[in-house]
Amino acid sequence: MAATTPVAHVHIEAVQTAVPTRVVEPGRTRLVAVAAPPLPAEALQRRVRAVLYYRGSGGGADGTMAPCAWEDGVWVKETLSEALADHPEMAGRLRRRADGSWEVKLNDTGVRLLQATVDAPLDEFLGAKNLARREAALAPWTDVNADDPDMCPPFFMQLTRFQGDGGYAVGVSCALLLADPLSLARFLLSWARTHARMRAESKATPHPMAQYLAYFQRPETTRKRLRSVPIDSFAGVGGAASETVLFRTGCPADGHHRALAAACVDQVSEALGAAKVSRFSVVVVGAPAAAAGDDGLVGKTTIETCTADDGPQEGSGGGAVAGTATALEAVQWSVLGLEELVIRDSKPVHISYSIVTDGDEGLVVVMPDGDGSLLVTATLPN
Structure with missing residues (x-):
């Protein structure tokens, strides 16, 4: 009997929220004016999806993640919070106005941040014929509830580690009402610069909170994964082709x-x-x-x-x-400049950028x- 090929899964290891490190002045909003209210519910789900793939420095001999993976995840949260202080609209929430229009309320609510692993090597994942569909597993999304949008984050970021060689991906899904493709790209570039600066500063002065959190997020100190989902189950998720x-x-x-x-x-x-x-x-x-x-x-x-x-x-x-x-x-999408989004002194080896509708x-x-x-x-x- 022929051996059955194992089904690749994405494993969600942690779900957190990154909030700005500085308080936003109360009452600030970005107006979303709708010419013919009300805005249909499906319009709230239109989003920009970006996935950037990087090669790592190598994983464990048994195919596990590189030891630095969990510390990197902590640094992503710390640097993302610092970057949000300069771009508070990215941490806001969508709200409906009395006249049927909408607004982005700059209320410090934060960006939903996930850490995940995929039990497949980076090159194998990139070589899949249905890559564009499978990428929904790397850039998560939960539909915005039109009746209760305040409780729905319009911006998700996921740091995903691949098996074996230490490769990883940074995936984001951002509601189009929150940020357009150009604004999102500029924010990500700003975050990458902040990430590099804070990591460089930490070499001289270790960040105590990062060290503390990194310890408690290592695999040997965590109890269990939050959930595991087959990669191919995402093939039909994420809007129409x-x-x-x-x-x-x-x-x-x-x-x-x-x-x-x-x-x-x-x-x-x-x-x-x-x-x-x-x-x-x-x-x-x-x-x-x-x-x-x-x-x-x-x-x-x-x-x-x-x-x-x-x-x-x-x-x-x-x-x-x-x-x-x-x-x-x-x-080309390269005009947005994401090829220059450097993480750990490395540029992305592949970038996917799309609008989901x-x-x-x-x-x-x-x-x-x-x-x-x-x-x-x-x-x-x-």
Whole structure:
């Protein structure tokens, strides 16, 4: 009888919350204005997913994790908390407003942080044909409850160790209402710099709390895993299959975001050979305010639903967007800079970046790049 191949599992070893190391000024919010309230429940689950893979310094001879793994997990929590102090919106919670719009409440509630292991080597995991689907195991998510969103973290981070060679992955899932792809990438880069700085400082002055927590999180001092789940069970988790294309373009005149979004949707449809969607949501991210105004607002994002008739249907590929003086340029996800996210003096060997969405509508996200241009993602269901 042929031997049965063992089923790979992801084992959740610890679940914690990283909160900012400094208190946020009360009353600060980021407005999410909805053009036609109410926002559908599935829109709350739209999220950015990023998984960064790193090679380690080697594991144990028996295929167990490297001894430094648990200490690294403690340092991730410590440095993440410090980074959140400079980006308090990432530790906030979504709330519904009386007018049907939403807001991100900067209330120090924190980021959900998980530590996990996978009983498969890094190269074997990366070589799987259904990698994009399996990555849901490395970037966890729990749906935001529209009736009680305060209790639902919109940002998850998971540190996952692979078997044998010490390789690991940093996976994040972040609600699109909390942060757009560009803002998330910039936060992660900021966290990586904080992580490197604090680790370097600890070599001269050991961090007593990190040493204390590292001891109590080692495998020999923990009682049991929280849960273990087959990797392949995640293959159908994480939203409908979709394709996302990233564009760079100039800033259109006021009122032309709808035409810009429609042009992006058309170009992606043509590139994929897919049928045109009849409806799509447009998320326009406003630049964050340098300081909170009298009303406590620190920024604004607008969401509206458009139809295929809101923009050009022919001749949009690669040319100027109708009603604007801008042109679309398809670019790689590398423009977000995550290739420079260094952990333990190593750059990632592979990066996955995607937008997860449900339903049969398209989704466009318009983001200011800070240099007078825009980055625009267009996501279509397969």
